[in-house]
Amino acid sequence: MSCENETAVALRDAGQKVTPQRMAILSAVRHAGEHVTATRVIEQIQAAQPYVDPSTIYRTLSSARELGLVSETDMGTRDAEFEWIGKDRHHHLICKSCGTAMSLDNRYLDGLATQLIEELDFEADLGHFAIFGTCAKCRTQNREEN
Amino acid sequence: MSCENETAVALRDAGQKVTPQRMAILSAVRHAGEHVTATRVIEQIQAAQPYVDPSTIYRTLSSARELGLVSETDMGTRDAEFEWIGKDRHHHLICKSCGTAMSLDNRYLDGLATQLIEELDFEADLGHFAIFGTCAKCRTQNREEN
C-alpha cells in the first residue's frame, strides 16, 4: 500500500474526510523526512496550489496532531516543528549551549514507560520529546575552561 | 532570606535588573502555587498596577523561562502554563481521556538522566515535562467496555 493510501485510511479510520488539501498537506509533512514548521508547509503547498488557505493548513496540522498522525514539538526555536509519526518512534536531545540536536531512540524511554505502568497504572504515550541539556562536546569544553 | 530577596538575587546573578514590574510579575507566578497562564498573570498584575503593559509581562515571563526561574509547559490546553521552579522538581501525567493531571516526582526520571549521562555523555536538564497517556481509572473503564 502506498503512502497516500495509508494516509487516506488513517483519516477515514478517524472519521475524517479525505480531501485533496489534506492529502497534499500531510504528504508534504510525510515526505519532508525531517521536522517542518507550519510556515514551511504553507510555502510548499502554496507554491503548487496557491488557492489553499493558510487556515486550512493550520487546521489540518492541528487535527493530524490530535489524531496522532504527526507530532508537534518546540525544538528550542519557539516555532513549532511538525513531523510525521512513523512506526519508529524517536526523541531528541538538544544542547542548550551549541544548539546541536540529535536523535534519541525510543528504547531509552522504555524503562520510564514500564515504571509508570507497573507503579502507577498509567499507560504513557511517549510521543516525541525534546530533551534539553548539555552535549558531550560542550561538557568537555566547559571542563577545560575551569 | 525572603522569597522576594531570592528572586532579586536570581535576577542579578543572571545580569538582569531588578525592577518593580519584574518583582510583581515573578511574585505572582511564585505565589500562585500552581500553574498560571500568561493571561491570568496579566489580569492579576493589572488589577493592582494597571499601567504595567502586557508586553512587559510577556517579556518578563519569557526571560525568566530562559533563566530557568520558571517553566513553561503545554498541559494539553494549548495555552502555555507557567510555574515557579523551586528546589523540588516535578512533572505531570495527563490523561488524554478524562483530562486529569497528576504530579510525577522527579525521581521517576532519574534512571533516564543517568542513562543519558553514562551512555551518551549528555547532561539532561529534565525541567518540567507533561507526559500524556491514559490513567488507571480510564484504563479500567476501557477494559470493562470491551
Add this chain to the structure above:
DNA sequence: CTTGCACATGCAACCAGTTGCAGCTACTAT
C-alpha cells in the same frame, strides 16, 4: 446515478502576542 447531510474549505474579520523605538530607571563607577 442521485440525493442528503455532515463536515471541510476559503474568505475576511479578529485577536493575542511580538517588535521597534523613544524615554526612563536601576545599577556602576567615580
Add this chain to the structure above:
DNA sequence: ATAGTAGCTGCAACTGGTTGCATGTGCAAG
C-alpha cells in the same frame, strides 16, 4: 552624592495565527 550607561518599560504599530460563517464537497444511503 552624582553622572553615565546599559538595558528595561510603555506605547503603538504590526503580524502570525485563529475563528465565524457561507459555500462547497466527500461520502454513505437508497
